[in-house]
Amino acid sequence: MKTKIDTIIRQMTLAEKASLCSGKDHWTTKSIDRLNVPEIRMCDGPNGLRLEYERDGFEVTKYEECTCFPTASALGCSWDIDLIYEIGQAIGLECRTYGANILLAPGINMKRSPLCGRNFEYYSEDPVHSGELGAAFVKGVQSQGVGTSLKHFACNNQEFERMVTSSEVSERVLREIYLTAFERVVKKAQPWTIMCSYNKLNGVLVAENHYLLTQILRDEWGYKGLVVSDWLAVNYNTKALVAGLDLEMPGKNGFGDEAIVEGVKSGEIEESLLNQTVSRHLELVEKVFKPEIEKRVLNKQDHHQLARKAAAESMVLLKNDHKQLPLGRKSRIAIIGDFARNPVFQGIGSSKVYPTQLDTPYEEIERQMDDPGQVIFSQGYNEDASQIESLIQESVTNAGNSEVALVFIGNPHGVESEAYDRKDIDLPESHQKLIEAICEVQKNTIVVLCVGSAVSLGAWQDKVSAIVVAWKAGQASGGGLADVLFGKVNPCGKLAETFPVRIEDTPAYLNFPSEYETVNYGEGLFIGYRYYDKKKIEPLFPFGFGLSYTTFKYQDLKIDQSQINDNETAKVSLIVSNIGSMDGKEIVQLYINDCESTVCRPEKELKHFKKIYLKAGESRQIIFELSFRDFAFYNTNRKDWVVETGDFKILVGRSSKEIELSQTLHVLSTSKQTPQFHKFSLIKHLMADEKARQIIEEGMGDSDMGKALHSDDECIAAMALDLPLHKVVAASNGEVTDELLDLLLAEINK
Secondary structure (H helix, E strand, O other): OHHHHHHHHHHOOHHHHHHOOEEOOOOEEOOEHHHOEOOOEEEEOOOOOEOEEEEEOOEEEEEOOOOOOOOHHHHHOOOOHHHHHHHHHHHHHHHHHHOOOEEEOOEOOOOOOOOOOOHHHEOOOOHHHHHHHHHHHHHHHHOOOOEEEEEEEOOOOOOOOOOOOEEEOOHHHHHHHHOHHHHHHHHHHOOOEEEEOOOEEOOEEHHHOHHHHHHHHHHHOOOOOEEEEOOOOOOOHHHHHHHOOOEEOOOOOOOOHHHHHHHHHHOOOOHHHHHHHHHHHHHHHHHHOOOOOOOOOOOHHHHHHHHHHHHHHHOEEEEEHHHOOOOOOOOOEEEEOHHHOOOOOOOEOOOOOOOOOOOOHHHHHHHHOOOHHHEEEEOOOOOOOOOOHHHHHHHHHHHHOOOEEEEEEEOOOOOOEOOEOOOOOOOOHHHHHHHHHHHHHOOOEEEEEEOOOOOOOOHHHHOOOEEEEOOOOOOOHHHHHHHHHOOOOOOOOOOOOOEOOOHHHOOOHHHOOOEOOEEEOOOOOOOOHHHHHHHOOOOOEOOOOOEOOOOEEEEEEEEOOOEEEOOOOEEEEEEEEEOOOOOEEEEEEEEEEEOOOOOOOOOOEEEEEEEEEEOOOOEEEEEEEEOHHHHOEEEOOOOEEEOOOEEEEEEEEOOOOOEEEEEEEEEEOOOOOOOOOOOOOEHHHHHHOHHHHHHHHHHHOOOHHHHHHOOOOHHHHHHHHOOEHHHHHHHOOOOOOHHHHHHHHHHHOO
16 A cells, blocks of 8 residues: 555645645545545544535525434443444444545543533543543544544644644653553544644644654554544644644645645645645545445444443433332322423434434333323423523422422533533522422432533532433434333433532633733642542542442452562453342442552542443443553653652442542552753752762761751751752762762662
8 A cells, every 4th residue: 555655645735735734625635636536525523424415604404314313421321341442443434325424533532620611512520531532532533434533633622712822741740640641542443534623832833743643653653544633633744744633724825835845845845744744645545445345235224222221321320219210100290390291302403403303302211101191291481591580489389289200400502512511510590499399399300411521509409319311322212212211222321521519619710711912720630529538628529420120249359479670560350139029220330549658649539440231130240451661750851751660559338428438559660761860950859869879978978967867856857858969069068979969860870
């Protein structure tokens, strides 16, 4: 293939090469007919194919109906890698059927704040979780001969002024939190394209950021695919090309191509660099028009059933007092809330899918009842969440005359959207007032939360008997919810984002959104559960939390060895048993805690997880394999990942707060010590290094400085340890000489 591509490039004019660096129009790349280079069509995602045919300005007037799967915030709560892969396959097939070559998905940005308007498009607040699900989705789509566009790379964590704001992020935080998911997907799945984000990163526009697009993405991670801009993200296409951007979208009727041609002629752009971009474009053409992909026939009903399965797997049971759920099929049920008949099943913006059909919760609940006449509906509130007293009174009457009140509340259509952020995390006042009124007359009140991201709950949460988070779960959400409510499916979703008590408790509260086009990521490493753990703040519901209709027991945690080198692996095993009376699925989560570190680290970090199905009474052994990156942090001095020798707690549990089992593993660092100490290094840093400490202690011997380092007087010892090494000469009245320090440093850095 490479020889063929090189031949085509040699035949291309400079203008033709430049033409492939930007799109023909809103969705397609340019073709070069004389060389048989076809155009490539791109389409939005990520929870289904958004295929547009005609537009009138910003309004879509003609489109294809495609399966609307649950949004990413819902699918993230499934923790189900196999399911995500299967959904990727289904969306890939729809893309292939309708002629879409690249799906602009998945989105794997971190949920830094619950206020981000686009959080419903993202999986999680944790990079390992997002990376694993993102890789599965990419593999699924690309198995159908359709490319993906991993987005939004990187640090695009708000919608407010997204095209101009600079995300100010330290190098360690960037590596450990905001790039880890992207790195994992690149290395595991090699997405055919990656989409750069709108924002600046530390003052440099991402579309023009050589450090991010070339040094990290290509040189360090080995990425081979095409880098495409988010739509309208490019300021100067020549700067972007030099930085590592291959394709500017959308097209500008050829405007900008001349700048690239002139850039090559003037020497601003090396033609060899342009040839690399053209080569990557032609490699993508080869992939998307590969003839040997197996032809499959699209069955929309099969995909609808998959969407229903995904919806049920994603729903999270937050509360179930007195085992109110599952519902009985003979119960008298009052269904309350407009969302039960007019479901808010997806978010707003470029991810909006035009569904093939739509199941409503009300109709699907009726279908599962022995006598549908036992179900009565009350609107409760208007579609826009405005409050009408007569609707509340009708709801209260119906609730009082029923055995169970099933109340649908959440964020109305348009609250969660691309292009703007939420103002708060509170539910509409009319919804909260409705629940309060119903709880006065009906003790068996079940709340269904229809939201795309975390919300706070009112005082009513203590009054209701059960809470189910139904999310924005796609076109089959009604059927999936009914399956969960009646026990046809045992709820198995677990939160992929922390639910806070109030917005003031959230990590980025003081630094969200931006001011004067700059946003300071002041919370550092501590987003999501990392923050709540470190600050000892109790969340409303923790990361990884979710109830079931059955009970799981964890036991017999074992590590196959007590000590390993950091370049070795350790196997962790445990037994999980379903000791309840109903078949179900459990999500086993493994976290790691560094017991003692020279740098500030989170109390625990998710490193592995596994979703398993167990029949009632069944037990199964679960095995995880731990390796270098599970223990490492990013050392900014060495500009690399390192492991420090020490003990690490291996924590296994059912959520970030519910740790059931723990063991300790000792890990020995094999990192090569590069020269890092000098005369301006603090003595305490030298003493923290075993080799350096031995040399310093031997070199200073019984000198006054040597004695001070181990003085029983804490103040004297602290002052000595806090001295830069070169000040020892003066502090010791010349007892320790410059020549001696040079000899000691030479030995330490050998």
